Amino acid sequence: MSGNMNLTLNVWRQKNVADKGRFVTYKADDISPDMSFLEMLDVVNERLVKKGEDPIHFDHDCREGICGMCSLYINGRPHGPKRGITTCQLHMRSFHDGETITIEPWRAEAFPVIKDLATDRTAFDRIQEAGGFVSVNTGGIPDANEIPIPKVIADEAFNSATCIQCGACVAACKNASAALFVSAKISQLALLPQGQPERYRRVQAMVAQMDAEGFGSCTNTGACEIECPKGISLTNINRMRRDYFTAKFFKEEEIN
Amino acid sequence: MSSFTKAFSSTLGKKLIMSLTGLFLSLFLIIHLLGNLQLFKHDGGKAFNEYSYFMTHFAPIKIISYLLYLSIVLHAVYALVITIGNGKARKVKYAVYKGSANSSWSSRNMGILGTVLLVFIVSHMSNFWAEYHWGGLPYAKYEMSLTNPEDVKVTNIPYEGKPLVHSEYVDTQAGTQVVVAKDLYILVMELFKKEWYVALYVISMIAMGFHLYHGFQSGFQTLGWDHKKYKPIIDVLGLWVFGIIIPAVFAAMPLYVYFFK
Numbered sequence A: 001m002s003g004n005m006n007l008t009l010n011v012w013r014q015k016n017v018a019d020k021g022r023f024v025t026y027k028a029d030d031i032s033p034d035m036s037f038l039e040m041l042d043v044v045n046e047r048l049v050k051k052g053e054d055p056i057h058f059d060h061d062c063r064e065g066i067c068g069m070c071s072l073y074i075n076g077r078p079h080g081p082k083r084g085i086t087t088c089q090l091h092m093r094s095f096h097d098g099e100t101i102t103i104e105p106w107r108a109e110a111f112p113v114i115k116d117l118a119t120d121r122t123a124f125d126r127i128q129e130a131g132g133f134v135s136v137n138t139g140g141i142p143d144a145n146e147i148p149i150p151k152v153i154a155d156e157a158f159n160s161a162t163c164i165q166c167g168a169c170v171a172a173c174k175n176a177s178a179a180l181f182v183s184a185k186i187s188q189l190a191l192l193p194q195g196q197p198e199r200y201r202r203v204q205a206m207v208a209q210m211d212a213e214g215f216g217s218c219t220n221t222g223a224c225e226i227e228c229p230k231g232i233s234l235t236n237i238n239r240m241r242r243d244y245f246t247a248k249f250f251k252e253e254e255i256n
Numbered sequence B: 001m002s003s004f005t006k007a008f009s010s011t012l013g014k015k016l017i018m019s020l021t022g023l024f025l026s027l028f029l030i031i032h033l034l035g036n037l038q039l040f041k042h043d044g045g046k047a048f049n050e051y052s053y054f055m056t057h058f059a060p061i062k063i064i065s066y067l068l069y070l071s072i073v074l075h076a077v078y079a080l081v082i083t084i085g086n087g088k089a090r091k092v093k094y095a096v097y098k099g100s101a102n103s104s105w106s107s108r109n110m111g112i113l114g115t116v117l118l119v120f121i122v123s124h125m126s127n128f129w130a131e132y133h134w135g136g137l138p139y140a141k142y143e144m145s146l147t148n149p150e151d152v153k154v155t156n157i158p159y160e161g162k163p164l165v166h167s168e169y170v171d172t173q174a175g176t177q178v179v180v181a182k183d184l185y186i187l188v189m190e191l192f193k194k195e196w197y198v199a200l201y202v203i204s205m206i207a208m209g210f211h212l213y214h215g216f217q218s219g220f221q222t223l224g225w226d227h228k229k230y231k232p233i234i235d236v237l238g239l240w241v242f243g244i245i246i247p248a249v250f251a252a253m254p255l256y257v258y259f260f261k
Helices: A037-050 A122-131 A151-161 A168-172 A179-190 A199-212 A223-227 A235-249 B003-009 B011-040 B046-057 B059-089 B110-134 B184-191 B195-222 B231-260
Strands: A005-013 A022-031 A100-104 A113-115 B139-145 B152-157 B167-171 B176-182
Touching (some): A022 A037, A122 A199, A151 A179, A168 A179, A168 A223, A179 A223, A199 A235, A199 B011, A235 B011, A235 B195, B003 B011, B011 B046, B011 B059, B011 B195, B011 B231, B046 B059, B046 B176, B046 B184, B059 B110, B110 B184, B110 B195, B184 B231, B195 B231
Antiparallel strands (some): A005 A022, B139 B152, B139 B176, B167 B176
């Protein structure tokens, strides 16, 4: 078809976590500009399967930008060259005919490569388990709007809650810091009345788990905020620090 | 480990030390700059040498100076510790990395800029601070007419193996105020006449500008301080005052001496 593109892909291939891994070059010919980036990889994979080769492994699920499963570090940026979208929402029209595209997995010691471009992001789950919850008693259903919450606070908490745990913040950060993710998860609860009883225990537990997973230290470069597909802001990180230092230096509630 | 030490060994706590020491050093720059402005005076270095004496002999300032040395050491040591930790967090680097798309050059090169500054601070302190304390500096005698403060007579007293006593008195018979001070000014003038030193100084001040352009506002964020309305003021201060004006005025000193004195 006319208007279709011929591309060269430089793809990271790695058999398993123990394998050293290497770049392999593939020709991706006759790619429609209307395909999503993942559809383009599907086409490449079908051709690989036909040839009897091992297809390129990559994470994906909903393909509409809400699940946080897709990743890919494309031409030096997480989720590719566009802002505010995930890789599944990236279209091939964002590239030009004849372009060489380098595709790498998220790089962080806390996100080991499972195979090729798929990484193990369960470190995020363990951080969530450490404190990213509220304890609620069972019983009758509370009335809606029983607890008054100012609109601005509800909005801000909702903004933080839009984090889909994709890990682009870690991938974008030159220090592989998870500060944006962790702070968003802390903020969405710390801002609301329901999150207050565990607020200072939570921040200490989640920061401790973040450090134990081996993520780097945030140096405020702001790269995460720019690359976040959900537009989570740096304010969250500052709120996390505020709560953490408050917990450590002004409260007596200690965690074990 | 106590809760306190645990707090400071976390990724957030280590950065807190960077922030506190960094902001303290930034604050000191203002004082240092105001003092060094004495170099622009046409008084044979009288004001500058008096200022040097004051800075090294006034007790509260001496205490602050020890805090400064500690801050420089802590800032550098923690920077190294944090950088090593961050390196370990990503052992396999990206083949293609487009940092310019999402962050400022300064923010990505704080370590390199900081290293330039550390080299500068070490050379700066060995050239001036150590010389002033232990080097055999000459003395200068200033005789200022009491009726006309513009009329200053300067006599250079070469160092003869024994430091003189700093003295200030009024000679009523001659109608002059006399100051005998260690002559740091002459050493400054000497070094500021050397091309390599002026170059090192100017390059370091450019590095300092870039370092503080990111560092000053970053320091506030690391403390957890952020505000929609007031944070932009800090950003403007970080760019104009700490990123441009202070480094530029510092750099103007060796350039002024080199070209016009």
